[in-house]
Amino acid sequence: MSDLITLLTIAQKDLRQELRSKVVTVATVFFSAIVLVILAFAIGPESIFLQNAAAGVLWVSLAFAGVISSAQSYQAELDEGAFEQLLLFPIPRETIYLGKLLFNWLFLSVLSLLILPTTMIFFNVGLGSDWPWLLITLLLGCLGFSLISTFYAALTANLRARESLLPVLMFPVIVPVLLAAVQSSDLLFSIAALPESENALKPDMLQQAKDWLKFLAGFDLIYFVLCTAIFRFAVEE
Amino acid sequence: MSQSSQNTSLQNTQASIPAIQLEDLSQRFGANYVLENISLSVQQGKRLCLQGSNGSGKTTLIRVLSSKLRPSKGDGFILGHSLKKEGDEVRKHIAYLSVLGGSYPSLTATENLEMAASFYGYDSKTAKEKITELLEKVELEKASDKLVRTFSSGMKKRLGIARVLLADAPIWLLDEPYAALDASGRILIDELLNEAVNSNKTVILASHELDRVKDFVDVTLKVEQGKLSRIA
Numbered sequence: 001m002s003d004l005i006t007l008l009t010i011a012q013k014d015l016r017q018e019l020r021s022k023v024v025t026v027a028t029v030f031f032s033a034i035v036l037v038i039l040a041f042a043i044g045p046e047s048i049f050l051q052n053a054a055a056g057v058l059w060v061s062l063a064f065a066g067v068i069s070s071a072q073s074y075q076a077e078l079d080e081g082a083f084e085q086l087l088l089f090p091i092p093r094e095t096i097y098l099g100k101l102l103f104n105w106l107f108l109s110v111l112s113l114l115i116l117p118t119t120m121i122f123f124n125v126g127l128g129s130d131w132p133w134l135l136i137t138l139l140l141g142c143l144g145f146s147l148i149s150t151f152y153a154a155l156t157a158n159l160r161a162r163e164s165l166l167p168v169l170m171f172p173v174i175v176p177v178l179l180a181a182v183q184s185s186d187l188l189f190s191i192a193a194l195p196e197s198e199n200a201l202k203p204d205m206l207q208q209a210k211d212w213l214k215f216l217a218g219f220d221l222i223y224f225v226l227c228t229a230i231f232r233f234a235v236e237e
Numbered sequence: 238m239s240q241s242s243q244n245t246s247l248q249n250t251q252a253s254i255p256a257i258q259l260e261d262l263s264q265r266f267g268a269n270y271v272l273e274n275i276s277l278s279v280q281q282g283k284r285l286c287l288q289g290s291n292g293s294g295k296t297t298l299i300r301v302l303s304s305k306l307r308p309s310k311g312d313g314f315i316l317g318h319s320l321k322k323e324g325d326e327v328r329k330h331i332a333y334l335s336v337l338g339g340s341y342p343s344l345t346a347t348e349n350l351e352m353a354a355s356f357y358g359y360d361s362k363t364a365k366e367k368i369t370e371l372l373e374k375v376e377l378e379k380a381s382d383k384l385v386r387t388f389s390s391g392m393k394k395r396l397g398i399a400r401v402l403l404a405d406a407p408i409w410l411l412d413e414p415y416a417a418l419d420a421s422g423r424i425l426i427d428e429l430l431n432e433a434v435n436s437n438k439t440v441i442l443a444s445h446e447l448d449r450v451k452d453f454v455d456v457t458l459k460v461e462q463g464k465l466s467r468i469a
Contacts, residue, residue, distance in 0.1 A: 002358065009355045017343040020384070076343065080385070080393065085339030085400075088303050089356040090329040232324075237306050 006091045010099025011106075017076055024072045024107070028065035032115050035061040040122040047124050051193055054123035055186035059178055061115055063145065066108050067167050070149035073104060074157040083157065087235055097231035101150045108142040128192030133209060134185060140216045141181030147220060148174050151227040155234045176219050184212040254317045256281040256408055256439035257302060261311035263463075264294075264301055271297045273463035274311070281316075281407070284433065284440040286450050288468065289460035295443035296336070298460060299410050302441060303333045315408060332404035334411045338393035339400070342386035346377050346396050349385060353400050371399040375425060390417035398429055409433060411442040415449065423449070 018024055039057045043049050077083035086096060116138065120126065127134060152170040156162040187209040191202055257279040264272040271294045279285055287295045300306045301313065304324040312319055318326040333339070340349045347368060354364035372378045375395040385393060394417050401409060414426045430453040433440045444450055447457060447468075457468040 006356060009352055013341065013344065013348075013352055016348070017341065020343050076341075079342050081335045081337035081339045082341045084305060084335060085333070088305060088328055088331070088333045089353065090325070091356050092325060236324075 003092060003095050006095040007099045007102065010086075010096060011102040014073060014076075014100060014103035015106075018103075018107070021076070023076075024069045027068050027072070028111055029114065031068060032061040032065045032111065033118065035064065036115070036118055036122055050123040051125050051189065052186075054119055054125045054189050055182045057123065058112075058115060058119045058185060059141065059182050061119075062108065062112055062142070063171075063174070063178060065111055065115075066104075066142075066145045066149050067170070069107055069111075070104055070146070070153040071163055071166050073100060073150075074153045074162075078157060093232040093235060094228050096235075097150065097154070097228055100154075101146055101227075104146040104150050105143050108146055109139055112138045112142055125189045126192040128188070130188055130191055130206060130209075133206070133213070134188045136213060137181055137184040137188065137209075137216070140213060140220055141177060141185075144177035144181070144216060144220045144223065145174060147223040147227050148177070151231060151234060154231065157235075158237070177216065180212045180216040180219065184209045184216065187212070254281070255279060255314070256283070256316060257441070258314040259311070260313065262301065262308045262313050263310035264297055264306060265309045270309075270463050272301070272460075275463075275465055277458075277465060279439060279441070281439055282437040283456070284430070284438075284454045285442075286447070286454040286457040287441065287443040287460055288445065288447060288457055289443075293460045294463055295460050296412055299333075299412050299441060299443055303331055303410050304328055330406055331408045331410055332401040332406040334394075334397045334401050334409070334414055336413045336416055338385075338390075338397040340385045340393060340396050343384060345382050345384055346372065346388075346399075347381045349396060350399060350403060353403055357404055359403075367403060368399075371402055374402070375399045376421070391419055391422045394418055395422060395425065398425065401429070402432075406438075408439045409441070411440065411444075413443055413445075415444060415446050427453075 036057060039053065040050065043053050074083070077086065087093065148170050152166055156165045156169065159165055187205050191205050191209070194202060255278045257277065259275050259277040262272065262275045263270055275298075287298060289295050297306065301308055301320065302315065304320055304327040308320055312321050314320065315327045316330050318330070320327060344352070350368045350371065351364060354368060359367060369378075372381050375398050377392060377395055377399070380388065380392060385396065388396070394414070401411070414429070415423055418426065427449075430440065430450065434453060440454075442450065442454070451457070458465045459468050
């Protein structure tokens with residue numbers, strides 16, 4: 001119980017800092033909006049091309065915004081030696097990771113819920129009746145991304161070249177998450193765009209989307225266990 | 238053996254464990270040894286001052302003792318708990334004051350202490366009372382709801398002192414406690430050290446102000462080229 005309180009206290013601390021500074025919110029929302037607008041204009045007005053690109057664009061903007069948010073979340077920790085002090089409190093270091101993970105996951109999930117309707121407008125895609133599966137895709141994708149970005153951001157927090165090293169280190173590891181999330185989102189956008197005459201394809205496509213979600217959930221579980229277990233070594237000097 | 242004699246025996250055993258025991262401990266960064274083959278035993282309740290020029294390894298030694306840095310070679314024990322293997326246990330017995338203060342700039346003084354109190358296991362009612370008392374003690378009661386980013390260096394250090402007192406730990410590790418403090422802040426540190434004497438705390442402090450701390454400390458050690466030598 002006390003570990004849960006510790007975890008929630010750390011997440012609350014990050015949330016409180018962000019609500020006051022709004023540094024990460026402004027940077028990520030602005031960046032995501034720019035990515036969506038530029039890519040929508042680059043792809044052109046053809047509806048079919050826009051629809052095909054929608055899932056990829058959604059996750060590209062989320063991935064880059066996620067890197068900014070995780071790097072910044074540790075930047076705030078490094079000021080005034082606060083992160084060093086946090087590591088010296090008599091609390092399990094795993095709770096520090098899980099607390100920061102909780103905040104990063106919530107932040108990215110809220111951001112994804114802001115980006116989704118914008119993507120739908122710019123890329124001419126709908127949700128359809130299977131929208132809960134798209135919601136699950138966003139939540140699991142954001143969780144997978146946050147698991148890795150929170151871990152690697154801690155690993156590089158004390159390095160001088162942390163801002164350039166973070167994406168270099170984490171993106172190769174994050175590829176399975178992005179692939180599964182893009183595939184699942186793409187299938188769900190495609191189902192929503194199916195004409196009535198092709199409704200027979202829907203169950204098979206939905207099953208494929210669910211298979212990608214199972215892969216995503218499995219990946220999240222493995223990385224949850226792994227990152228939580230080795231976080232203490234990542235922050236040890 | 239009766240219950241009372243068992244307890245006495247346990248207490249004696251506990252008291253006989255050194256607060257700090259370093260065995261052939263070395264710390265290096267890359268190929269550069271900052272601390273080299275240091276052995277040291279500090280009994281409970283003793284107060285020790287580390288002296289040395291900038292970059293001599295005082296802060297490194299304090300960070301090793303706090304379990305923030307893992308010894309490169311050898312090991313150390315805090316009340317019998319290994320620095321290498323039992324970091325979580327070590328951290329239950331130490332309170333640490335860093336040069337920078339260690340507080341979150343985007344939180345208020347009260348919020349910083351509330352978070353610390355939660356980690357130290359205080360219930361919310363006791364925490365509230367204790368925080369009010371400590372903020373008065375470090376003369377920050379009027380700034381309790383201000384963000385730490387608006388504080389001067391001295392005020393940040395005072396907040397750090399309040400956190401040390403909140404920890405109620407048997408071992409205090411104080412890195413340059415007088416740095417950035419004005420005259421009243423320095424007196425506050427003197428009072429803090431007096432409190433350590435009265436409550437039998439073990440204190441390791443790094444300071445250049447030997448004259449100021451000589452009455453409080455039992456031993457002064459010089460840190461030079463990775464080695465420790467006794468001054469007084």
